[in-house]
Amino acid sequence: MIAQPADQYGDIRDAVRALCAQFPEDYHRRIDEARAYPEEFVEALTRAGWMAALIPEEYGGSGLGLTEASVIMEEINRSGGNSGACHGQMYVINTLIKHGSADQKRRYLPPIAAGDLRLQSMGVTEPTTGSDTTKIKTTATRKGDRYVVNGQKVWISRVQHSDLMILLARTTPADRVKKPSEGMSIFIVDVKQAQASGGLTVKPIANMVNHETSELFFDNLEIPAENLIGTEGQGFKHLLSGLNAERALIAAECIGDGYWFTDRVVSYVNERTVFGRPIGQNQGVQFPIAEAYIEIEAANLMRFKACRLYDEGQPCGAEANMAKYLAAKASWEAANACIQFHGGFGFANEYDVERKFRETRLYQVAPISTNMILGYIGQHVLGMPKSY
Numbered sequence: 001m002i003a004q005p006a007d008q009y010g011d012i013r014d015a016v017r018a019l020c021a022q023f024p025e026d027y028h029r030r031i032d033e034a035r036a037y038p039e040e041f042v043e044a045l046t047r048a049g050w051m052a053a054l055i056p057e058e059y060g061g062s063g064l065g066l067t068e069a070s071v072i073m074e075e076i077n078r079s080g081g082n083s084g085a086c087h088g089q090m091y092v093i094n095t096l097i098k099h100g101s102a103d104q105k106r107r108y109l110p111p112i113a114a115g116d117l118r119l120q121s122m123g124v125t126e127p128t129t130g131s132d133t134t135k136i137k138t139t140a141t142r143k144g145d146r147y148v149v150n151g152q153k154v155w156i157s158r159v160q161h162s163d164l165m166i167l168l169a170r171t172t173p174a175d176r177v178k179k180p181s182e183g184m185s186i187f188i189v190d191v192k193q194a195q196a197s198g199g200l201t202v203k204p205i206a207n208m209v210n211h212e213t214s215e216l217f218f219d220n221l222e223i224p225a226e227n228l229i230g231t232e233g234q235g236f237k238h239l240l241s242g243l244n245a246e247r248a249l250i251a252a253e254c255i256g257d258g259y260w261f262t263d264r265v266v267s268y269v270n271e272r273t274v275f276g277r278p279i280g281q282n283q284g285v286q287f288p289i290a291e292a293y294i295e296i297e298a299a300n301l302m303r304f305k306a307c308r309l310y311d312e313g314q315p316c317g318a319e320a321n322m323a324k325y326l327a328a329k330a331s332w333e334a335a336n337a338c339i340q341f342h343g344g345f346g347f348a349n350e351y352d353v354e355r356k357f358r359e360t361r362l363y364q365v366a367p368i369s370t371n372m373i374l375g376y377i378g379q380h381v382l383g384m385p386k387s388y
């Protein structure tokens with residue numbers, strides 16, 4: 001492994017690495033080949049308390065900050081695993097912590113911290129509206145002490161491995177609100193109960209990554225009114241701070257991937273001898289790897305800046321988006337160099353390069369595509385007209 005300067009998170013890194021070492025790359029490869037869910041791995045992370053890192057101590061969690069949570073995610077990816085199986089709980093939980101009522105927090109946080117309940121899923125994206133979130137068509141209509149939900153979501157991850165989901169739905173029609181971002185609300189949905197009632201149908205989507213993700217169909221699903229999180233109509237705003245956490249965490253995962261790719265390719269090109277010398281002695285091989293490494297290091301600075309601002313309670317939308325942009329780009333460059341310089345062997349499953357290559361590619365598109373980040377920076381940071 002390429003030596004990294006020590007930081008103040010050494011204890012967390014060592015502990016997460018030790019746990020990850022019990023689940024070596026062949027474990028993740030077998031899970032990937034079987035298109036299965038790494039249940040034992042997620043369970044081990046949960047039992048060791050890592051999945052409750054952000055839950056305040058009074059509710060049984062460790063009360064750590066986003067910075068520490070990001071280190072956990074980074075180390076999982078750096079070990080050859082994929083945080084995509086479990087990162088949902090890390091960013092979704094903040095929405096509940098920040099905007100949930102005292103009753104909701106008392107009811108849900110302790111069993112989540114204890115590992116008896118999972119909150120791994122967030123339902124935002126819809127098939128006909130995509131990145132244009134304020135146009136969502138799923139509605140939640142208040143009827144007495146319930147909301148009745150109708151509509152459709154797509155690409156909703158980990159829903160089959162989660163007890164709870166946070167759902168975004170429109171509670172006031174878009175033509176009756178001042179701003180399109182108003183009139184949407186977020187709810188806690190008990191996934192198993194919703195399925196049992198017939199109000200929610202889950203249809204898994206076969207996809208390029210071993211990432212459990214599904215289409216959801218809501219047909220008069222009844223949710224108790226007490227499951228509304230925060231203020232009715234302000235759900236999009238409530239969700240945004242959680243989305244900043246999501247961007248920063250995914251940046252950290254990409255950094256973990258980036259280090260995994262550079263470690264892997266450096267040791268390969270130093271060993272592999274063609275034309276009588278190690279292939280790493282060729283500048284055409286060495287430079288793209290060095291370039292990717294420089295970009296990972298630079299992205300890492302922005303990731304820590306975004307996490308620090310988040311932990312200080314300061315605005316961090318720009319930094320979280322820039323960190324995600326830089327890190328996803330850097331990990332993708334590292335992935336390309338890694339597969340390229342493994343030659344044919346990069347395509348063999350047993351090297352894990354092709355698996356990690358597929359996994360890191362996702363972050364150019366989800367949870368927010370690179371173009372949408374550029375549009376956000378162009379408008380909100382640089383003051384150009386809204387382009388989307």
Ligand SMILES: Cc1cc2nc3c(=O)[nH]c(=O)nc-3n(C[C@H](O)[C@H](O)[C@H](O)COP(=O)(O)OP(=O)(O)OC[C@H]3O[C@@H](n4cnc5c(N)ncnc54)[C@H](O)[C@@H]3O)c2cc1C
Binds near residue numbers: 125154
């Ligand atoms: C494996 C996977 C897991 C996911 N998990 C979840 C989840 O758990 N919960 C959830 O809610 N969603 C999830 N998503 C959805 C993800 O957030 C969306 O796929 C993503 O936001 C892009 O939306 P879209 O697919 O509808 O693409 P579109 O919005 O249709 O965009 C398609 C492409 O066009 C480009 N584009 C669109 N509009 C513009 C514009 N104005 N300017 C420039 N370029 C533009 C985009 O950059 C994008 O690359 C997941 C997706 C995947 C693939």
